[in-house]
Amino acid sequence: MIKAVQNFFDNVKFRNKLIAITTVTAVIIGGVSIMGYEYTAKRYNSLLYDQTAISLNYISIDLSAKIQTITSLSQMLSLNKNMQENLSNYIDSPDIIKKRDARSLIIQSIYHYIDKNIESIDILLENGDLIQGGAFFQAESPEIYKKIKEECQRKQGAAVWFSSNSDDRTIFCARQIRKTSYSDFLSSLGYLIIRIDLKSILQQSSVLTENSFIYISDDSDNPIYSSDYPNKISFSVQSENNKKYEIKKSGGQTLFIVHGHLSSPSWNIRMGIPYADVFESVILAKIATILLIIVSIVLTLVLSGVCVQSITKRFDMLIFKMNRLKSGKLEVLESDNPPGQDELGLLNQYFDEMTLEFKAMIDDNYVKQMLIAQAQLKALEQQINPHFLYNTLDTIKWFAKHCGEKNIPVIVESLGSLLRNSLSQDSDVISLKKELSFVNNYLQIQKIRFPDLLNLVVDVDEWILEVKTPKMSIQPLVENAIIYSMEEIQDVYTVNIRIKDTGDTVTISVENDGSQIDENILEKLNNNSIKPTGHGIGLVNIDTRIKLIFGEKYGVSFSSFANHVIVSFSIPKSYQSN
The missing domain is CATH 1.20.5 (Single alpha-helices involved in coiled-coils or other helix-helix interfaces)
Incomplete structure (x- = not known):
């Protein structure tokens, strides 16, 4: 399986390989980044939840303090000596005026304790009379009063708390007023009922928002106070896994709920806020981070695609060039x-x-x-009917001998050998020994032509005569030397032929006197700076053939000094015919 995948990958185009590698890398980095962010966000959210829960629990602490204050207030009122004396006068006095004065004094004492959180303070007497003081004057139902009396009697002077059936923002703190005088000690004077605006107390907290809610219940989970949400949320006495907070969905909305408890009175408090209200910035940051990671991945892929295109474009160009070269372009x-x-x-x-x-x-x-x-x-052109030429020369030679002429047969014989060897197609290179035989045939003719004017000197190292040289490479140089030496009138014209061993090479030089030469003549002939004559063509031909056979580092060279001209070239000692 692995081998099959590897073979498949090997056969995929280089561009697709780079794209695949880049894509996989970007996806891995993006996935790891998202997982890392999710882990970090989860840890951060946990800390944020704890801090939010602590902030909401401040409401429980504040509410507990206010409840305790009201509880203390109820105790202070119920034990107040003047309050008990006025109540006794109001209950026991048969004098209507004294009753009225006692009632007025009771109401005045009540107003002394009224604040923004207390709507009213009522005193329910055993006979059913109700003394009210404060901003709220509304009697509760007989059932509520009966329930208050029963619970207060059961508590024997301790504070009890009730919710109002008529107003969901109101709760009651009630306490039995019991005599503290020695006469009739602890007998009941009535029931102190403090009407509290719980909503006003809760709204004083800076933690809650308009969308926040609070649900307060007793230990039996009977509702004591609730805001607008209780019918929409399924509350439990304890949160899941006994956590201090939980996240619930209700009515298409996610809520963050904190659980609290008051010891006195023993109340369970659930405080909640819409998740988005508090954690909106967290949600937006999470969405922004994920979008940023996705955009980064997309941007990475786009930029990688551009880079891959730039790289593979030059690969494609190289392959295109190779195909053009393969096709011969x-x-x-x-x-x-x-x-x-x-x-x-x-x-x-x-x-x-x-x-x-x-x-x-x-x-x-x-x-x-x-x-x-x-x-x-x-x-080939020069070989047109060579046998006819040879037969003609033989006829001239026979006729000259028959006539007793000595020089003509020598000239004809030398010319015939020269022509025969020059027109031979055996090989492009021959030994120096054979090349010197061509030169000797030519010199035989020139000696007869110039018997007293021409001084020919040949200096050859005999052990290098088998070294190969291009055919007809020395004879044209000797011919040129004789011709150019006669440009000036002299008594004797000297031509020196030297063939010397110079290490790995053999140097052939032809020297003549009586003339001068431009040492750069060959370069000028090649670039057409000067027009070649018949002899110039011969020099270019020899130089070209030497370079073709032995290489560019070999060729004809020229030097001139004191009315002397030396034309030379070198050839390698060892030569393998290709």
Whole structure:
């Protein structure tokens, strides 16, 4: 399986490989980033939940303090000596005026304790009379009063708390007023009922918002106070796993609920706020972070795609160049954009340079092949009916001998040998020994022609006579030397032929006096600065053939000094015919 996948991957295009690698890398990095963010966000949310729960619990602490204050107030009122005395006078006095005065004093005492959180303070007497003081004057139902009396009697002077059936924002703190005088000690004077605006107390907290809610119940989970949410939320006495807070969904809304408890009175408090109200910034940060990661991944893929396109574009260009070269097109493509200096740019640049060198090598080889073909064609043209020429020379030789002429047979015989050897197609290179025989045939003719004027000196190292040299490479130089030496009138014209061992090479030089030569004549002949004559063509031909056979480092050279000209060339001692 792994091998099959590897083979498949090996056959995928390089561009797709880079795209796949980049995509997988981006997805892995993005996935790890999202998981890391989720873990960090979860830890952060846990801390934030705890802090939010603590903040909401401040409401429980504040409410507990206010409840305790009201409880203390109820105790203080119920034990107040003046209050008990006035109540006794109001209950026991038969005098209506005294009753009225006692009632007024009771109401005045009540108003002394009224504040913004207390709507009213009522005193329910045993006979059913109700003394009210405060901003709220509304009697509760007989059932409520009966329940209050029963619970207060059961508590025997301790504070009890009730919710109002008529107003869900109101709760009651009630206590039995019991005599503290020695006469009738602890007998009941009535029941103190403090009506409390619980909603006003809760709204004083800066933690709650308009959408916040509070649900207060007793230990039996009977409701004592609730805001607008209780019918929409399924509350439990304890949160899941006994946590201090929980997150619930209700009516399509997610709520953050904190559980609290008051010890006195023993109340359970559930405080909640819409999750979005408090954690909106967290939610937005989470969404923004995830979007940022996604955008980063997309941007990474886009930029990677651009980079991959830039890389594979140059790969495609290189492959295109290779296919062009394979099809025989050797021209280098021109581009407006430089290839760059990175590895791919250098690879394209080196390939272009290699193509140019390859083209130059092919062009050079083509030129050489053309020169060889032209030389062969010329040789073929010169072989037109050579046997007729040889037979004619033999006839002249026989006729001269018959007439008793001594020089003509020698000239004819030397010319015949010279022509026969020059027109031979055996090989392009021959031994120096054989080449010197051509030179000797030519010199025989020139000695007869100039018997007293020509001084020929030949200096040859005998052990190098088997070294190979291009055919007809020395004779044209000797011919040129004789011709140019006679440009000035002299008594004797000297031509020196030297063939010397110079290490790995053999140097052949032909020297003549009586003339001068431009040492750069060969370069000028090649670039057409001067027009070649018949002899100039011979020098170019010899130089070209030497370079074709032995290489560019070999060739004809010229030097001139004191009315002397030396034409020379070197050939390697060892030569393998290709």
